[in-house]
Amino acid sequence: MIGLGHYLVSGALLFAVGLFAVLTRRSAVAILMGIELMLNAANINFVAFTKFVSPELVRGHIAALVVIALAACEAAVGLALVISAYRHLETVQVDEINLMKW
Amino acid sequence: MSAWAWLIPLFPLVGYGVLIAWGRRLGERSPWVAVTTMVLATLTALAVFGEQLRGAEPYVWRTIWAVGGDRVITAGYTVDRLSATMALMVTVVGTLIFVYSVGYMRGDPYYSRFFAFLSLFCAGMLTTVLANSFLVLLLGWEIIGLCSYLLIGFYFRRRSANMAQMKAFLTTRVGDTFMLVGIMLLFWQFGTVDYHEIFEALAHGKSWSPAAVTLFGTPVPLAVLAALLVFGGPVGKSGQVPLHVWLPDAMEGPTPVSALIHAATMVAAGVYLVARTYPLFFYTPNHVALEAVAWVGAATALLAALMAVVQEDIKRILAYSTISQLGFMMAGLGVLGYTAGFFHLLTHAFFKALLFLGAGSVIHAVHTNNIKEMGGLWKSMPVTFGTFLVGSLALAGIFPFAGFWSKDEILLEAYHHNPAVYWVLTAASFLTAFYMTRLVAYAFFGSYRGPTHPEPDPWLPEDYARAGIRDAHPGSHGQNSHAPVPHESPPVMTVPLMVLAVFSAVVGVLGAPGTGPGGGTWLHHFIEFEGFREAGIQAPDFSWTVALRGLGVALAGILGAWGMYGAGGGRSEQVRRWVPWLVVFLRNRMYFDAFYGWLFVRGGLALARLLRAFDAYVVDGIVNAVGYLMVLVARLDRLFDTYVVDGLVNLVGLLTRWLGGILRYAQTGRAYNYILLATLGVVLILVWTLWRL
Numbered sequence: 003m004i005g006l007g008h009y010l011v012s013g014a015l016l017f018a019v020g021l022f023a024v025l026t027r028r029s030a031v032a033i034l035m036g037i038e039l040m041l042n043a044a045n046i047n048f049v050a051f052t053k054f055v056s057p058e059l060v061r062g063h064i065a066a067l068v069v070i071a072l073a074a075c076e077a078a079v080g081l082a083l084v085i086s087a088y089r090h091l092e093t094v095q096v097d098e099i100n101l102m103k104w
Numbered sequence: 105m106s107a108w109a110w111l112i113p114l115f116p117l118v119g120y121g122v123l124i125a126w127g128r129r130l131g132e133r134s135p136w137v138a139v140t141t142m143v144l145a146t147l148t149a150l151a152v153f154g155e156q157l158r159g160a161e162p163y164v165w166r167t168i169w170a171v172g173g174d175r176v177i178t179a180g181y182t183v184d185r186l187s188a189t190m191a192l193m194v195t196v197v198g199t200l201i202f203v204y205s206v207g208y209m210r211g212d213p214y215y216s217r218f219f220a221f222l223s224l225f226c227a228g229m230l231t232t233v234l235a236n237s238f239l240v241l242l243l244g245w246e247i248i249g250l251c252s253y254l255l256i257g258f259y260f261r262r263r264s265a266n267m268a269q270m271k272a273f274l275t276t277r278v279g280d281t282f283m284l285v286g287i288m289l290l291f292w293q294f295g296t297v298d299y300h301e302i303f304e305a306l307a308h309g310k311s312w313s314p315a316a317v318t319l320f321g322t323p324v325p326l327a328v329l330a331a332l333l334v335f336g337g338p339v340g341k342s343g344q345v346p347l348h349v350w351l352p353d354a355m356e357g358p359t360p361v362s363a364l365i366h367a368a369t370m371v372a373a374g375v376y377l378v379a380r381t382y383p384l385f386f387y388t389p390n391h392v393a394l395e396a397v398a399w400v401g402a403a404t405a406l407l408a409a410l411m412a413v414v415q416e417d418i419k420r421i422l423a424y425s426t427i428s429q430l431g432f433m434m435a436g437l438g439v440l441g442y443t444a445g446f447f448h449l450l451t452h453a454f455f456k457a458l459l460f461l462g463a464g465s466v467i468h469a470v471h472t473n474n475i476k477e478m479g480g481l482w483k484s485m486p487v488t489f490g491t492f493l494v495g496s497l498a499l500a501g502i503f504p505f506a507g508f509w510s511k512d513e514i515l516l517e518a519y520h521h522n523p524a525v526y527w528v529l530t531a532a533s534f535l536t537a538f539y540m541t542r543l544v545a546y547a548f549f550g551s552y553r554g555p556t557h558p559e560p561d562p563w564l565p566e567d568y569a570r571a572g573i574r575d576a577h578p579g580s581h582g583q584n585s586h587a588p589v590p591h592e593s594p595p596v597m598t599v600p601l602m603v604l605a606v607f608s609a610v611v612g613v614l615g616a617p618g619t620g621p622g623g624g625t626w627l628h629h630f631i632e633f634e635g636f637r638e639a640g641i642q643a644p645d646f647s648w649t650v651a652l653r654g655l656g657v658a659l660a661g662i663l664g665a666w667g668m669y670g671a672g673g674g675r676s677e678q679v680r681r682w683v684p685w686l687v688v689f690l691r692n693r694m695y696f697d698a699f700y701g702w703l704f705v706r707g708g709l710a711l712a713r714l715l716r717a718f719d720a721y722v723v724d725g726i727v728n729a730v731g732y733l734m735v736l737v738a739r740l741d742r743l744f745d746t747y748v749v750d751g752l753v754n755l756v757g758l759l760t761r762w763l764g765g766i767l768r769y770a771q772t773g774r775a776y777n778y779i780l781l782a783t784l785g786v787v788l789i790l791v792w793t794l795w796r797l
Contacts, residue, residue: 021783024779025776025779025780025783096774096775096776097774102773
């Protein structure tokens, strides 16, 4: 029987993978993808809690949908920034974008 | 007309203002400004006097000058018979002296300034005369003091003139200080300085504070103390013993100034003040303040007459004579002879002005002040001689000249009220006749003993000589040329002499018996102190004994002096050999001046030196010690600042830099480092939270 714990562990693993991507990748696009993974890890938690704690209500689902919408927006804005940075600096490697560093 | 009396002092004041402002431009014309204003003042005074003569009521005008709490100080003027008569005398004598000065001072580099000072002098005197309160009086009084200072030192390049002006100013200041304290005492007791209010209160038996000051073991009531303190002012200004020393030295001024000071203004102010504030002296227990006045006056009369006998400087003889006559006036006032004292003030003003101007004329002619270098002048200077003789006879008290009548009045009053003073005054009047005869005998009779071609005037100040003027007053004979000496003075100088001679001869009629209603004298009828009637004091009737004795004493003085000095003057040598110590004693002015010089001048200098030493060693020492201490403290403070305060500041700086150096390594600028740290932090919080559960 698959229980709440399994979902939460898989969500936590997904989050850890996303975090690892954010921390280790140098490409801005890869970092954005890692952020998407972390958001989806949160979505798994929402949905899992709804299913096991209060199945008659759909609050977790709604929250998950909001997060998905947010993620879409975030991805759009983030990619737009990356493209803009690339146009100016000819790179998307975050450690090379150091204009503001003293 | 009395309401216009304020114009009297204002005219000369305006003259002063004009002369000070535009005197340089007016130049040779400046005396006419002064003479014009003085004549206007004289006419006003004449009109005011005429009104009083026709029996006008006393007029007082006053306005509020200052208010302090509930006490009001008024300023204004008072016109009554006394002040109107005095104002007329001052303006008439003043005008004559002004006219005389036009000739005497011509060619002086400071011609206009001289007349400016004279005008201010008269303005001050007239303010004093017309004052309605002690404070207004003091105002005029101090102007007089200032002007005497300025005029005595008019030849300011001469050191002796500087010394004389200082002496005059400081000596009179001693008296003025007493007077100021007296006025303060009156203000404290009466709450006012107005004559009228104070005298009203005195006449109605004002109760003084019972407080008494102990002087020399005797308690002195406040009433007496106030009177004596106020009397200090007249003692100084009128040259009474012991403050008479400045008057002979005041001869350093130009001769018209001597005439003005000695006749119409300065010294008269003191006597006038005593007459003006007579109730203050009268309403003391047993008239004790008046007795003090009488004795001061009598002593002054006698001592000054003695000193006059041995002087050789013509102006100094007249100066001591003035002191002596002022003593007569004071004595007259002191022996309840209110009218007599004032009468003598009037007559003396005329004949003393005459004598001084005559002396000026003589000095002008012979260029020396020493009577032993004159002689035989009656031939070459007939007008001066004639007028001078009239003045001398008036001063000696010979019938029918003015001095006889006024001196007789004083002697009469003294005879009745204070016989001791009477005998002192009789002795003084013998000496008066004696020294005047000596003066006339030396100066006008015998043969001329002076040089026929005079040296440049020894009185000539340096700047005159530099300006090419050989004569301090070359008005009559132009610059650098000199008529054979001696010679008569120009009309501008002799006419005032003649006018004054006429006055000196006839003004005594005012006080002749039988001229007033009821057989008394007219002046007694005109000016008399009201308090006498209430106190039941009658003016003594004319006495043949006193009059003849006075006349006899004066004639004896004249004959005695003529015997000694008239016929060759040989007999004076015998007398000198007979009492050499007396001559030395009198020559040295009875050592008054030496004593003051020793006590006050030397003493003052010694005290100053002592104080300077105290200043140099103690005060400066303390200041320096404080300075050194401060420097020491400052050094310590500097060390503290350098090492502690600066050290702390530097320490903070260093610490901050060191910490910054360490902490800068945490600021990598790489986002993933921060995220990693944030994650680790979250994990740590999580672990810690779970651990707590």
